[in-house]
Amino acid sequence: MSEKVEIKPYTGAAGGWGSMKSLATIGLREQVRPETVRELARQNKTGGFMCVSCAWGKPHPPHPAEFCENGAKATAWELTRFRVTPDFFAQHTLAELKDWRDHDLEQAGRLTHPLRFDPAGDRYVAVSWEEAFADIGAKLHGYDPTKVCFYTSGRASLETSYMWQLLARMYGSQNLPDSSNMCHETTSVGLKACIGSPVGTIQLTDYEKCDAIFYFGQNPGTNSPRFLHDLRACAKRGVDIVVFNPLRERGLERFTDPQNPVEMATNSSTNLATQYHQVKAGGDIAAMMGVIKHVIRLDDEQGGTVLDHAFIAEHTKGFDGVAAKARSVGWKEIERESGLTQGALEAAGDVYAKAKRVICVYGMGLTQHVHGITNIQMLVNLMLLRGNVGKPGAGFGPVRGHSNVQGQRTVGITEKPELMPLDGLARQFGFEPPRAKGWDTVATCEAVISREARAFLGLGGNFARAVPDTETMAPAWEDLELVVNIATKLNRTHLWPGKTTYLLPCLGRIELDRQAGGAQTVTMEDSFSRIYGSTGRVAPAADTLLSEAAIVAGIATATLAPNPKVDWTAWAGDYGLVRDEIEKTWPDLFARFNERLEAPGGFWKGNPAAHREWKTGSGRAEFNVPEVMNATGFEDADGKFRLVTLRSNDQFNTTVYGYDDRFRGIKGTRCVAMMNRQDMAALGVADGDTVALVGAHGDNDDKRVDGLRVVAYNIPRGCIGGYYPELNLLIPVAHHAVESHVPAAKTVPVRVEKVA
Template structure:
């Protein structure tokens, strides 16, 4: 691999000098130049640009440096000096590039020219924009629109996303899978059914008002490091932070604030978690049931003084059945399924019982399971028990990944017709949009695998690498008739061409987007339903690049019949016109859209559940009795392990910045299997041995990820940690959350085979 492999326990805190060194290393690696420092000063601030990494909120009064290690890496990565020109592809065939690592593909640099795959030479060759658009449009006109897929990465801005869904629907397709399908669709389905809101109910300010945080299945040190500042502030003022996570993640243990001179000078840190419970992967339903059971018992013993009975009577339905289920569920079952003791869960329940305002934070550790919806329902049960929804300092805080993954849903990126105001779009643009259910990510994979899909158009992202069962999906990609990828950098998806394939390079968010009316601002929505403007000013990586809206418009003009209600050229010349159209489609959410682009801290689009308005079928917030105590969806009593796929400190989603997972003490490799020492002894393997992980789920039974180095790790028995996306081959397409169809990547059934 070229890197020196070094594995030893990490003893430092999250943040601190380790983060500073991480920033310095990425700057050297990318040769980004001094301009990166100037841009970092503008990052996540009014009048600046919004981070291309995670969707954490941007405060009204920002820090001097309102970025984290990973956010700075993302900025340096986008502003790298390296370029992938037509000469690069003359030197490298796609067959050769398929042997490159994910890191090395993106490290090659920014794409500069529109390219078409040439099967005769196995290479991409340069074409003009006009030629690319004309050919894409001509081919799209020959397909059944219901067989064409319009995928959206979570980075695309609101303006681009709105244009993209309009292009797809005017064409006749409702196949609009997106990043949310892979990560947080369980929230969209589960929360909406229970409280009428498909998103979190809190704002960033609520972290200044809570007195308890219950934290499930999310790792801020790697996935959302700016969150650590808010957690540190909470810890400093005595907020009790109760964590449930299979691995002990350093960011949830202690944090050294890089912007605090005293902590940096003295190498001191702030403890974060007041309780840390290493729940068995998939065991959160049982863990939450244990908390609920304890709170119900305390309420019974106190004559009704612990549970908020007034709130329950006025605002909810189904409480009595859940309370009865809690009373009758035995501690033996709760302990077995959660992997935690009665005493530990009662200690957590005691915190909840005495808190006045609690926030529940969660991530994909809750959503990416077969019974992920049951996880969300149990979380709602817990919060409704004491009225912790719709009041200051209390509510649901799902932590999103991509910087605009939530916003894209707001402006129509959805395969579900009931989530989009199709009648309004029909009136506004004088066309009849499709009304049938489209393909989400899982349905897209199934359609590609059975060779039903004809075309895949990807607005950013690395779809073929991010999805499950990559060993099946990559060769199936070649049977697509048309593949179009809009991207800033080369990634593995681009190496699996269809019969006709285009690679279209676009401007990055940090770059100057100069159009007919001047420099253009784009917008995005964070995890707290707040919307921000973002203005790039760095010179583009190449004069040949087009903006994402310009590329979408180019495809639309070549594909669709002329429509007097929409002037694609005018929209490209002035994104404010796109925002006017968005406001016309959703007047309540986007009133005075263009006037509010630079509101410090963003403008809030609103959330009925925050005001205790329940947009559910019953008109009330709904308790649900859990039908299972494990979210895993399979029996692991016959030698199966629960594989938990993880991100490292040196990556964001499928982008691999390097090979140093600092907080886990793993350097120089990603080919590891993190195992419990007792499991290792039972299998007869030692730290440093080589093993294969083999799929243990029906049709995926022969799939394996070979040659992984065993790392003895503090992880519950029966669980294994492995990196995403390298372990995606082990996730069957059919192994997904019931109802929401999110790939169940946090409890993947595998077996372990020792390598000879």
């Protein structure tokens, strides 16, 4: 990989030859095998395997190539030829590896053997699976279960996630944080309170029926590139795509379809956004209020013909309060808080008022704020005005991140007892589940920092790198009594060992999972609440690997007393038995689960709000009057900026595939601060200068990140863009969304210090 730093504007479209070149680069770097290329033809297709990257839907019929640039990178990353054997750790201490970059740690290759940390040698050493399970079980016996955390990455299958939550609850712990806590928990809390459903209400086919798309705080070019095909199809048939996003992202501007011969041959592209509003980070509440204000004014002027008053009367509660607020709030306040003009917001309102069927798309640009719940409430307010919920071509389309992050919550990965049928679980398995609320991600961080937590078991992921205030977390993490990480590759969390630490390597989803019952299939749920089977067939990276399910069963058998209703060994040998139990726990959602595994396009688990059945306290969809006009949760001041943490084009979550953020024109580095030119002039810094970002809030004013190169960028004044997870240490653990506790990573208070 080139270390040369090159920063210049990118003039191309998303997709196209740039994507092809990027795939070729990572393919050569990972020394992909012929079977990797063959497997791409099976990716996201019936009878194949579901992408290990994002949770976008899998259409039926599929495209000839139903994978995107980042999905192909994820496949190549998993099927790499490189291996991390015990010999690797004989050559490298953890002190040495801590100086490696995130990319280089994972680039080292697939883990091959179960490992235990040796403090004397500061390195991992090989152990047997039997020894690892026995010691983990023995140590868990000595802890108060309420002080033990069972974390789940969004990549784990439905079957393994179900086994994991059952292990935790039978052990006595309801500490079940997951990656949803870091991203879309705000959706789960906000949507559920407003419409009775914690997830999106649309299906992939609704994009074929909509008249307009209102798009907030999500970047499909980097985070869900297969979505670009649907956006392109909408644009081709004249759908208005109205975007609200602080940065101008190329994946929302124009797209060259790599599967379109004409566009590839002519290097042409399809324009996507018809309006692009660069809202100030944290200013979406005010922006949506401006649109609502304009639409209500149009309705007043046109004799009540703009709003769907029949829908409002029959299906909603609280409209009058929101309407009164919209009429009374002034445009000066709206413009100040949103960073947008009255004319721009009225233009967006005109589109909304005319469209018969509107889809509202959003991502973490709305959820990761202190007042993220208010963001979601304002979305609901906007959509309810014209009945844009529960009809074809209309509804909410939150774009989820990891491939099964939504599904694992469906099968019980939750710290909230009210979301789990605990009485039914007690009858099904003959034990008394814990009833108190457990730890979410923020509570887990607080418990680790306070040294209340005794043990952490992680089913995948890179928890200690993904969370806020990593500088404080690292030394606290090493005081944990027991740390167990189930993983395919080395990552930074593994370099912060507890007093006893195990690193347990598992099969990847693309690999053949042959158990006592034969070759196994796993399942996952996408952003549209559709469930798919996924079958790997590539030879495993090593014959010493176990499946995730087998590892969970091994820990459970060593930890729990025998239970005649739970045969962990049999479950690990036949995942169909696990699916039978999932169906017993949720018979309505998973009826005939094993029969429907390979349904083309997946099978839908259902959503009452999609049928205008409102499972709220009032039995109606609820309007909410906002109490604030920006989502930041802190006061603006001279010299204080709103830091927006971002992912690059060469990244998925904490996995960094490379150092080329093609769409933003940044190559060879991730140590940057993207700034507005007017802000730069006011501070006396120039493009290419080196600065530090320093915390500008009581909870983070002792934190700083040095060595950041200033990049002049098209970003609203008062905002700075920088990369996650490198800048996570600037996010205080206490800086999180009200109610949902999602870290507020999209508006972090910072100031800029120029380095002489």
